[in-house]
Amino acid sequence: MELDATVYVAGHRGLVGSAIWRRLEAAGHTRLIGASSSELDLRDREATFAFLAEHRPDVVIDAAARVGGILANRDHPTEFLSDNLRIQVNLMDAALDVRTPRLLFLGSSCIYPKYAEQPIRESSLLTGELEPTNDAYAIAKIAGLLQVQSVRRQYGLPWISAMPTNLYGPNDNFDLTSSHVLPALIRRFHDAKVAGAPEVVLWGSGTPRREFLHVDDLADACLHLLETYDEPEPINVGVGEDVTIQELASLVARVVGYEGAIGNDLSKPDGTPRKLLDVSRLQALGWKPTIDLSDGVAATYAWYLENAV
Ligand SMILES: NC(=O)C1=CN([C@@H]2O[C@H](COP(=O)(O)OP(=O)(O)OC[C@H]3O[C@@H](n4cnc5c(N)ncnc54)[C@H](OP(=O)(O)O)[C@@H]3O)[C@@H](O)[C@H]2O)C=CC1
Numbered sequence: 001m002e003l004d005a006t007v008y009v010a011g012h013r014g015l016v017g018s019a020i021w022r023r024l025e026a027a028g029h030t031r032l033i034g035a036s037s038s039e040l041d042l043r044d045r046e047a048t049f050a051f052l053a054e055h056r057p058d059v060v061i062d063a064a065a066r067v068g069g070i071l072a073n074r075d076h077p078t079e080f081l082s083d084n085l086r087i088q089v090n091l092m093d094a095a096l097d098v099r100t101p102r103l104l105f106l107g108s109s110c111i112y113p114k115y116a117e118q119p120i121r122e123s124s125l126l127t128g129e130l131e132p133t134n135d136a137y138a139i140a141k142i143a144g145l146l147q148v149q150s151v152r153r154q155y156g157l158p159w160i161s162a163m164p165t166n167l168y169g170p171n172d173n174f175d176l177t178s179s180h181v182l183p184a185l186i187r188r189f190h191d192a193k194v195a196g197a198p199e200v201v202l203w204g205s206g207t208p209r210r211e212f213l214h215v216d217d218l219a220d221a222c223l224h225l226l227e228t229y230d231e232p233e234p235i236n237v238g239v240g241e242d243v244t245i246q247e248l249a250s251l252v253a254r255v256v257g258y259e260g261a262i263g264n265d266l267s268k269p270d271g272t273p274r275k276l277l278d279v280s281r282l283q284a285l286g287w288k289p290t291i292d293l294s295d296g297v298a299a300t301y302a303w304y305l306e307n308a309v
């Protein structure tokens, strides 16, 4: 990407969008565009078309979405489907209208079947049933990657899709009802340490396995893909190894300095038993992550103490 390219980062205040913005700035990009959801609601089709027509970006990175953890997805499927379909359809239709030369759409590893063969290759898409706690979100994301493929086929534009694994880092959502597991555990172990609570109770059995990628690594991978990747298939972005939720909890407790017990609430859902991504196609492009999980959790806890307590 030329350093004077105009890059619109949709969702630039979120976990992913803010990391991509930082990474672009660090690389020397000077023409970055962002708009908060109150300035531009991407569910508003007319406003989205007007915004793209005004700015005519060279590159669009779609990191805007309704995002949440397992309970938010399970309890609000209507909004996860409807908002995400509207956000991405409006954004991509408007980008097509001004023939945006390059676009990166971000999906999620939840697009793959619940019982996909591990590690999950991109070719597993649509080969089995989805995990019911997030099927509405997954279907919206699958529609997004099909929109990218359709634009490529019909209009010849080199748009691409990436499917990240579970992410964490600065600007994550630490709200206990809507967050993902890693920020939730940072907050819950911190609160338990401060309160001197004897136990922190994990949702579910603690046996599901998850792969965690620091969002600064994800941002670096996104820039690398914009430089090197031009295929219709989505490409997985992950670290290639996973841990159980119990192991994650022990790690977070150690980083936070919480010494009480760790229990399990079996009335809460486990979700997908495992979703380790096969990252061989990404590695073949010459990219690998640099932030180890325990260093990343320590840095995120430091960020939390500084910014969110
Ligand atoms: N977090 C994770 O673990 C993973 C995330 N992803 C993907 O990465 C992308 C970004 O996720 P993440 O950064 O975690 O999410 P966040 O919730 O942190 O950020 C989402 C961003 O989207 C913006 N947004 C939401 N609704 C609208 C709207 N109607 N109009 C305009 N902007 C809107 C928000 O803007 P504002 O702040 O101004 O309201 C916010 O900046 C998503 O596509 C997600 O699927 C993929 C895999 C894992």
Ligand SMILES: C[C@H]1O[C@H](OP(=O)(O)OP(=O)(O)OC[C@H]2O[C@@H](n3cnc4c(=O)[nH]c(N)nc43)[C@H](O)[C@@H]2O)[C@@H](O)[C@@H](O)C1=O
Residues within 6 Å of the ligand: 068, 069, 070, 071, 073, 108, 109, 110, 134, 137, 138, 165, 166, 167, 178, 179, 180, 181, 182, 184, 185, 188, 201, 202, 203, 204, 208, 210, 245, 268, 269, 270, 271, 272
């Ligand atoms: C990124 C991804 O994120 C979601 O899928 P998920 O990986 O299942 O999400 P999660 O991070 O919320 O949970 C991971 C595991 O952790 C357990 N768990 C324990 N204790 C807490 C806890 O306190 N909070 C949360 N949230 N989970 C907990 C929880 O029960 C589950 O077994 C989807 O939105 C999906 O659409 C998506 O894309």
